[in-house]
Amino acid sequence: xxxxxxxxxxxxxxxxxxxxxxAKHQKTVCTRCGGVLQRHNGLTVEQRLALSFxxxxxWLFANFYPVMSISLQGLKNSATLWDSVLxxxxxxxxxxxxxxxxxxxxxxxxQLLLLIWVLGFALTARRSPAFKLCMRWLExxxxxxxxxxxxxxxxxxxxxxxxxxxxxxxxxxxxxxVLSLLMIRIAGRDIRDLWDMP
Amino acid sequence: MSRPPTASELDLCLCHSCGLACxxxxxxxxxxxxxxPLHRRKTNSLGRTWAYLLAALAFYVPANVLPVMNTxxxxxxxxxTIMSGVLEFWEHGAWDIAxxxxxxxxxxxxxxxxxxSMLLITxxxxxxxxxxxxxxxxxxxxxxxxxxMLDVLVVALVAALVKFQSLGDIEPRPGILFFxxxxxxxxxxxxxxxxxxxxxxxxxxELMDDPIQQ
Numbered sequence: 001x002x003x004x005x006x007x008x009x010x011x012x013x014x015x016x017x018x019x020x021x022x023a024k025h026q027k028t029v030c031t032r033c034g035g036v037l038q039r040h041n042g043l044t045v046e047q048r049l050a051l052s053f054x055x056x057x058x059w060l061f062a063n064f065y066p067v068m069s070i071s072l073q074g075l076k077n078s079a080t081l082w083d084s085v086l087x088x089x090x091x092x093x094x095x096x097x098x099x100x101x102x103x104x105x106x107x108x109x110x111q112l113l114l115l116i117w118v119l120g121f122a123l124t125a126r127r128s129p130a131f132k133l134c135m136r137w138l139e140x141x142x143x144x145x146x147x148x149x150x151x152x153x154x155x156x157x158x159x160x161x162x163x164x165x166x167x168x169x170x171x172x173x174x175x176x177x178v179l180s181l182l183m184i185r186i187a188g189r190d191i192r193d194l195w196d197m198p
Numbered sequence: 199m200s201r202p203p204t205a206s207e208l209d210l211c212l213c214h215s216c217g218l219a220c221x222x223x224x225x226x227x228x229x230x231x232x233x234x235p236l237h238r239r240k241t242n243s244l245g246r247t248w249a250y251l252l253a254a255l256a257f258y259v260p261a262n263v264l265p266v267m268n269t270x271x272x273x274x275x276x277x278x279t280i281m282s283g284v285l286e287f288w289e290h291g292a293w294d295i296a297x298x299x300x301x302x303x304x305x306x307x308x309x310x311x312x313x314x315s316m317l318l319i320t321x322x323x324x325x326x327x328x329x330x331x332x333x334x335x336x337x338x339x340x341x342x343x344x345x346x347m348l349d350v351l352v353v354a355l356v357a358a359l360v361k362f363q364s365l366g367d368i369e370p371r372p373g374i375l376f377f378x379x380x381x382x383x384x385x386x387x388x389x390x391x392x393x394x395x396x397x398x399x400x401x402x403x404e405l406m407d408d409p410i411q412q
Contacts, residue, residue, distance in 0.1 A: 007219040009212040012333050013397040015202040016210060016219065033333040033397065034199050063292050064272075070359050072366055079358035084351070087358035093375040100354055101384060103347060132232045143385065146344050147350075152298070153351035159295050160356060164271070164366070195216050195231060 005196070041190040048186055049119040055182045056112045061175035063105060067154050068173055068183055072165040080172060081105055081150070107145040108179070111187045114138050121192055138191060145187070147180035204397075211236050240392040244318060250387035251314050257379045258307060264373035267353050271366050278391065279373060280304065280349060302348040303377070310384045313339050321395045329396055336393045343388055346381040350374055 008019050009030075012035035020028050022040040030037055043051070062081060069078030079087075081104055089097035114134045121128035128134060154173055161167045205211060210219045215234035220226065222238070229236055240246075264279035278286070280303050285294035313335055320332065353374050360368040 002246075004210070004219040004221060008217075009205045009210060009219050011214070011217075012210070012393045014204045014206065014394045016205055016208055017202055019307050032330070033393075034330055035333065035337065051289065056356075067355065068359065072362055075365065077359055077361055079355060084354035084358040088350075088354045088370055088374070091370075092372055093370055096350060096370075096375050096378040097354075100350060101377055103344075108407070136232055136234055139215050142404065143265065143344065143389065146347050149345055149347045150351050152302075152345075153348050154355060156295060156348065156352050156357040158291060158299060160283075161359065163290060165360075192217050195218070197334055 010035055010037055027182075028120065035144075039100065039190060041191075041193055043186070045119055045122045045194075048191075049123060050187045051182055052112055052115040054118060055179055055186060056116065057176045058179040058182065059109060059112060062172050062179050065171040065175065066175065068170050069159060069168045070161060070165050071168075078170060101175075103144055103146040104150040106167065107141045108147055108183060110144055111138060111141050111183070114141075115186060115191070117196060118191075122197060125197065135191075135194065138187070142189070145183065147183055149179045151176050211238050231383060239394060239398075240390060243390055243392040244322065245388050246390035247314065247318055250383050250390060250391065251311065251318070252270045254307075254383035254387060255311060255382050257383065258311070258378045261373055261380050262304075264376060265371040266349065266373040266377060267357065268369045268371055269360075269366075270364075270368070273364060277371060280377065283349075299349065299352075300347050306342050306346045307380055307384060310339055310343065310388070314384075314387055317391065317396070320356035321398075324399050326399050329399075332396050333393060336388075336391065336396070339388050342383065346384070347378070350378045350381070 006019050008017050009015070010017070010030040010033060013030060013033035015030055015032050016031075017028070017037060020038065022028065022038060024040055024042065027039040028037040029035065064080065066078035066080050067084075069076060071077075085097050085101045085105065088094075088100055114137055116132050118128045118131060118138075121131075151173075154176060157165050158169060205219070207260045209222045210216075213220055213229035213232060213234055213236060216229060216232040218229055218231045220229055220236055222236075226236060228234065262280060265279050266283070268275055268277050280299075284296050284300045284304070286291070287299065317336060318333060320327065353370050357368045357370050360366050
């Protein structure tokens with residue numbers, strides 16, 4: 001029997017397979033349930049680290065520049081992501097402010113910090129301190145990071161308000177758009193490949 | 199058709215955190231590679247999934263009945279619910295936006311309730327019906343899960359922007375709390391469900407293609 005590292009178990013139906021080497025755009029699929037087992041990962045550690053730094057800068061832009069601004073009869077106002085979290089924090093619905101803060105600000109920030117931390121050490125073929133803890137947190141955070149939903153939400157908000165007043169998308173919205181796409185690419189589950197490094 | 203061996207037949211267990219195939223010979227409680235707790239199946243999966251699903255269903259009622267936001271324009275205020283927001287876009291001819299909000303806020307939670315209940319009931323009956331399709335359905339439910347947060351984030355952004363006191367003011371209302379809770383609880387429900395149970399059927403129901411079990 002081969003060693004456990006060469007085996008792959010389908011998480012949807014428990015079937016066991018040998019790991020395969022994949023070429024570009026290839027993926028392996030479970031023959032019983034049709035779930036994806038492996039997907040080709042085109043990113044090297046260097047590329048992934050570079051994209052993580054890019055995403056970190058974009059996170060700063062998305063959070064410190066207004067997502068959009070409006071004007072109504074000479075009055076102007078603009079809102080950042082944090083402002084919209086604060087808007088939910090008043091009254092009995094404070095709990096939702098916490099959920100929103102986690103899903104659009106805190107979870108992506110932690111994902112990026114953890115990625116830069118583990119990838120920075122992986123660059124020199126080392127495991128970072130607390131590597132196990134960091135990798136497990138990356139798994140835990142993933143489903144709660146909802147930047148792409150936030151992007152669609154911001155676009156819906158533009159249309160919602162455009163009927164009543166003048167809306168101007170801000171730098172934050174542009175940064176949010178690129179950041180949400182980058183996160184899909186770099187924070188996906190193929191980060192698990194780091195486990196296979198010595 | 200013969201199928202590949204399963205993890206339980208080889209005495210292996212998948213680590214959900216790092217994906218390692220762990221040898222269960224000495225009954226380890228932790229993954230030897232990442233220290234995450236190991237379970238052959240998610241703990242008490244059926245009970246937890248039902249509990250989260252019913253909680254979400256209970257919150258679904260106030261989420262749709264209570265107003266999610268209040269719009270004050272030049273002194274006259276109006277509460278709006280999720281459905282009235284969709285209808286407003288529809289009447290203004292923005293059918294595409296109306297459709298996006300309708301799908302994310304009303305259709306997606308509805309599909310999740312129906313799909314998860316169906317998966318739970320068929321698993322409890324040990325059904326072998328359409329196993330591959332049910333597996334696909336579960337992956338679909340997991341994929342669409344968090345898009346329902348859309349309305350919460352729209353209300354948050356809009357409320358943060360429109361703050362002109364008497365001229366115009368938008369405030370969130372308690373409906374959005376219940377709506378957010380529906381999303382969180384349906385996500386927890388989908389996470390508690392173990393899709394491998396779809397394939398854990400009693401051996402006599404399986405077509406006799408499995409020499410190891412003989």
